[in-house]
Amino acid sequence: MQKGNISVQTENIFPIIKKFLYSDQEIFLRELVSNATDATSKLVTLARKGEAKGDYSDKTIDIMIDQEAGTLTIRDRGIGMTEEEVKKYLNQVALSSAQDFVDKYQDDASIIGHFGLGFYSAFMVADKVEVVTKSYQDDATAVRWICEGDPSYEIGEAERDMQGTDVILHIGEDSKQYLESDEIEGLLMKYCRFLPYPIRFGTKTETTYEEVEEVAEGEEAPEPKKIETEVDNIINNTDPLWKKAPAELTDEDYKDFYRELYPMGEPPMFWIHLNIDYPFHLTGILYFPKVSGKLELQRNKIQLYSNQVYVTDNVSDIVPEFLTLLHGVIDSPDIPLNVSRSYLQADTNVKKITGYITKKVAEKLNSLFKEDRKAYEEKWPDLGVFVKYGMVSDDKFYDRAKKFALVENTEDKFFTIEEYRERIKENQTDKYDRLVAIYTADVDRQHTLVEAARARGLDVLKFEHAIDAPTIQSLEQKEDKMTFVRVDSATPDQLVQKDEEKENLLSEEERETVTILFSGVVDNTGSVEVKPLDVQDAPVQIVRNEFMRRMKEMQMMQGMNTDMFPDSYQVVVNANNPLVKERLLDVEDEATRSENAKYLYQLAKLSQQMLSGAELKAFIERSMKMM
Numbered sequence: 001m002q003k004g005n006i007s008v009q010t011e012n013i014f015p016i017i018k019k020f021l022y023s024d025q026e027i028f029l030r031e032l033v034s035n036a037t038d039a040t041s042k043l044v045t046l047a048r049k050g051e052a053k054g055d056y057s058d059k060t061i062d063i064m065i066d067q068e069a070g071t072l073t074i075r076d077r078g079i080g081m082t083e084e085e086v087k088k089y090l091n092q093v094a095l096s097s098a099q100d101f102v103d104k105y106q107d108d109a110s111i112i113g114h115f116g117l118g119f120y121s122a123f124m125v126a127d128k129v130e131v132v133t134k135s136y137q138d139d140a141t142a143v144r145w146i147c148e149g150d151p152s153y154e155i156g157e158a159e160r161d162m163q164g165t166d167v168i169l170h171i172g173e174d175s176k177q178y179l180e181s182d183e184i185e186g187l188l189m190k191y192c193r194f195l196p197y198p199i200r201f202g203t204k205t206e207t208t209y210e211e212v213e214e215v216a217e218g219e220e221a222p223e224p225k226k227i228e229t230e231v232d233n234i235i236n237n238t239d240p241l242w243k244k245a246p247a248e249l250t251d252e253d254y255k256d257f258y259r260e261l262y263p264m265g266e267p268p269m270f271w272i273h274l275n276i277d278y279p280f281h282l283t284g285i286l287y288f289p290k291v292s293g294k295l296e297l298q299r300n301k302i303q304l305y306s307n308q309v310y311v312t313d314n315v316s317d318i319v320p321e322f323l324t325l326l327h328g329v330i331d332s333p334d335i336p337l338n339v340s341r342s343y344l345q346a347d348t349n350v351k352k353i354t355g356y357i358t359k360k361v362a363e364k365l366n367s368l369f370k371e372d373r374k375a376y377e378e379k380w381p382d383l384g385v386f387v388k389y390g391m392v393s394d395d396k397f398y399d400r401a402k403k404f405a406l407v408e409n410t411e412d413k414f415f416t417i418e419e420y421r422e423r424i425k426e427n428q429t430d431k432y433d434r435l436v437a438i439y440t441a442d443v444d445r446q447h448t449l450v451e452a453a454r455a456r457g458l459d460v461l462k463f464e465h466a467i468d469a470p471t472i473q474s475l476e477q478k479e480d481k482m483t484f485v486r487v488d489s490a491t492p493d494q495l496v497q498k499d500e501e502k503e504n505l506l507s508e509e510e511r512e513t514v515t516i517l518f519s520g521v522v523d524n525t526g527s528v529e530v531k532p533l534d535v536q537d538a539p540v541q542i543v544r545n546e547f548m549r550r551m552k553e554m555q556m557m558q559g560m561n562t563d564m565f566p567d568s569y570q571v572v573v574n575a576n577n578p579l580v581k582e583r584l585l586d587v588e589d590e591a592t593r594s595e596n597a598k599y600l601y602q603l604a605k606l607s608q609q610m611l612s613g614a615e616l617k618a619f620i621e622r623s624m625k626m627m
């Protein structure tokens with residue numbers, strides 16, 4: 001054996017590697033298996049070109065644990081290294097990349113898991129690393145290289161028949177878990193599940209049953225005989241779906257693959273197969289999951305791969321924020337993983353990738369909408385969340401989505417924004433020449449109000465999801481002269497403000513009396529207004545100013561203290577409803593008058609489900625007495 005020193009200025013690198021990468025130790029396995037994969041790919045390429053002659057049909061990469069020796073071995077049948085190459089690649093190339101890594105990132109532990117530092121990551125878990133390798137070249141001899149995590153190494157001859165490399169890790173005292181097969185199998189499943197060459201982790205027992213021979217009638221069939229066979233435990237699917245041509249795949253294939261990725265998940269609604277060669281390489285499949293009814297949307301379900309090696313499930317820098325709600329896989333060797341976050345965000349390739357994915361998603365949605373509108377509408381409860389989220393957060397997407405974003409009214413009819421503008425133009429243009437879209441945030445709770453609006457020939461939209469409030473804001477910003485008001489923001493006749501003045505059936509004096517009467521019974525948050533509405537409109541109504549309500553909602557969303565903005569509403573008394581005259585003004589007795597006003601006010605509260613507790617009890621008792 002020859003001895004040598006790796007390099008003087010690297011004295012400190014090993015302790016640094018150990019210390020800084022402690023939290024993401026496990027990536028050593030990904031790094032070493034990736035190297036094994038690269039070495040195999042290189043040999044495949046050479047063989048294809050005729051530059052390597054031999055039988056290289058077995059490309060299996062073995063991962064082996066030897067409990068007794070305390071070692072974990074990664075064995076490939078790849079290109080191997082000559083002694084010169086070992087000296088060059090392991091002592092210099094690998095080391096300098098490790099050095100670079102440590103220099104750059106020792107202060108930024110958050111990104112470490114996204115990429116590796118190559119071969120030297122072995123020292124995160126091993127006290128001693130032994131490499132036994134033999135080059136594919138005809139006259140090559142095997143070489144053994146040993147390094148104990150300090151600048152000195154030994155190199156010498158070794159025994160090995162087959163070309164390729166064994167990296168033997170003598171696992172350190174603190175890292176004994178990497179000698180447990182469950183741990184290693186788990187890591188292989190995480191990082192190496194879709195690598196292009198078979199990854200073998202020992203064997204497993206497969207159970208089959210011998211076919212039972214037919215028996216004569218009346219005779220009992222014997223128990224089928226169990227046959228147990230030891231077979232290779234191949235961890236990975238070497239030919240994942242995203243690498244295949246979409247034309248060759250069926251819907252079933254996509255669904256099966258989804259199940260492979262998320263065994264517990266509900267089947268997806270649909271998917272997009274991404275495939276691009278220029279100006280960057282990217283393949284992948286993005287699935288649209290079903291989301292309706294779920295409050296908590298699952299993020300971080302897209303897995304990022306680089307040449308089929310798992311990198312991370314945090315793709316927020318690569319995929320636009322709203323698309324992180326999607327599931328699936330993105331594979332791109334061109335995403336620079338070994339740079340810091342801020343650099344990644346500024347990277348032009350990454351920007352292009354983001355733009356490309358957004359465009360693809362929009363195109364897919366547009367074609368679904370065009371091809372089968374009915375099916376698209378059925379999916380809208382799930383789809384709408386993505387589309388609206390996208391419109392709110394991404395201007396470019398908004399412009400694309402305008403064509404296929406839908407609004408739904410209380411008759412369960414769907415419209416594009418253009419179609420809807422057309423629909424309400426006639427009836428719902430106000431005196432300021434604005435289109436007024438009326439919406440409900442809860443069809444059930446606001447039923448009375450919705451019906452009152454509809455009785456006036458107004459159309460009411462359903463905006464019931466948390467994403468709808470910001471969506472309304474975006475629509476108001478982007479759409480020319482269009483405004484949205486909630487169905488409880490004004491009395492039905494005032495939802496769309498027109499110029500016409502209604503005749504008031506009460507004299508000024510009577511109005512004054514009514515105002516005073518109600519001021520005595522409404523809760524202090526309310527303010528009273530007596531207005532001439534239609535005769536058939538309710539005698540008392542409760543309305544909440546659209547602007548004030550939105551302000552309050554916004555503050556609530558930001559988690560601010562909303563005590564400053566109590567639930568404020570106005571109480572509108574309909575001067576033209578006959579009950580006002582009959583039951584209030586025409587009643588002599590003060591107490592009865594006040595009682596009646598209170599009752600009418602409580603009816604208004606009831607219609608908006610604002611009655612509860614003692615007030616509700618009193619109301620019911622009074623109603624019973626009246627019976």
Ligand SMILES: Nc1ncnc2c1ncn2[C@@H]1O[C@H](COP(=O)(O)OP(=O)(O)OP(=O)(O)O)[C@@H](O)[C@H]1O
Nearest residue numbers: 035036039080089090093094097117118119120165
């Ligand atoms: N199993 C192997 N078979 C053949 N050569 C290998 C093997 N492992 C490492 N090498 C050689 O050692 C070099 C350094 O490896 P290292 O993993 O540190 O860096 P890298 O693979 O070039 O880059 P990365 O940082 O992406 O891993 C490789 O470029 C390769 O030439």
